[in-house]
Amino acid sequence: MPHAGRGVAVGLFGGSFNPPHAGHALVAEIALRRLALDQLWWMVTPGNPLKSTRELAPLSERLQQSEQIAKNPKIKVTAFEAAHHVRFTADTLALVKARNPGVDFVWIMGADSLRDFHRWQRWRQIVMTFPIAVIDRPGATLSFLSSVVAKTFDYARVDEGDAPRLARMKAPAWTFIHGPRSSLSSSAIRKATKD
Numbered sequence: 001m002p003h004a005g006r007g008v009a010v011g012l013f014g015g016s017f018n019p020p021h022a023g024h025a026l027v028a029e030i031a032l033r034r035l036a037l038d039q040l041w042w043m044v045t046p047g048n049p050l051k052s053t054r055e056l057a058p059l060s061e062r063l064q065q066s067e068q069i070a071k072n073p074k075i076k077v078t079a080f081e082a083a084h085h086v087r088f089t090a091d092t093l094a095l096v097k098a099r100n101p102g103v104d105f106v107w108i109m110g111a112d113s114l115r116d117f118h119r120w121q122r123w124r125q126i127v128m129t130f131p132i133a134v135i136d137r138p139g140a141t142l143s144f145l146s147s148v149v150a151k152t153f154d155y156a157r158v159d160e161g162d163a164p165r166l167a168r169m170k171a172p173a174w175t176f177i178h179g180p181r182s183s184l185s186s187s188a189i190r191k192a193t194k195d
């Protein structure tokens with residue numbers, strides 16, 4: 001696991017990255033800049049608990065490809081979840097928090113992930129423990145508003161103008177970040193390479 005010292009602001013960006021693409025890199029850059037982060041941990045999951053592993057490339061391959069795409073020195077590409085035998089984000093976050101006291105973490109995800117977020121294990125606990133930044137994604141710009149999490153935690157939504165302070169805020173606190181968007185997706189890339 002990467003390490004961060006007290007008072008450092010770190011974005012946690014988890015994904016299958018199967019394969020990673022420029023849309024992921026854009027999310028990472030937007031998060032670093034708009035959330036005023038010192039670091040972003042690009043966490044390659046051993047496997048999304050809600051997705052089939054049928055089409056999942058080996059972790060070592062997704063890790064290596066991620067390292068090639070994530071060029072910003074503030075980005076730390078890591079696969080520590082596999083090494084620590086954790087797969088559910090709630091467990092990952094508990095581990096990260098326990099090992100990095102005093103660090104201000106923010107969970108980062110694309111707008112499509114917000115739609116399904118209420119199916120994640122212990123999702124309410126995640127929202128109550130970590131500030132969350134949702135980055136706009138084509139196809140999910142408006143639908144995110146009707147998501148269970150957006151409705152349940154409407155009271156905790158923070159104006160995107162306050163995004164630079166999000167990492168320092170006490171949960172629950174979440175914001176939606178608009179900006180340049182990419183319509184790339186791993187599934188489209190997999191489909192194109194198969195055809």
Ligand SMILES: Nc1ncnc2c1ncn2[C@@H]1O[C@H](COP(=O)(O)OP(=O)(O)OP(=O)(O)O)[C@@H](O)[C@H]1O
Pocket residue numbers: 014015016017018023024027108109110111112113135136137138181182183184185186187188
């Ligand atoms: N083009 C994009 N714009 C914004 N967010 C994205 C984009 N692509 C992926 N993300 C976000 O990055 C994280 C990791 O996504 P993931 O690795 O599943 O890629 P994907 O392109 O969504 O894959 P798939 O098409 O296989 O579902 C998720 O939070 C997802 O919402």
Ligand SMILES: O=C(O)c1ccc[n+]([C@@H]2O[C@H](COP(=O)([O-])O)[C@@H](O)[C@H]2O)c1
Pocket residue numbers: 013014015016017043045047048049050051087088089090113119120121
């Ligand atoms: O913890 C869960 O229940 C859970 C359910 C779905 C997805 N996640 C996490 O969400 C992140 C994005 O996954 P993905 O496949 O959309 O790239 C990744 O870190 C997954 O481990 C976590």
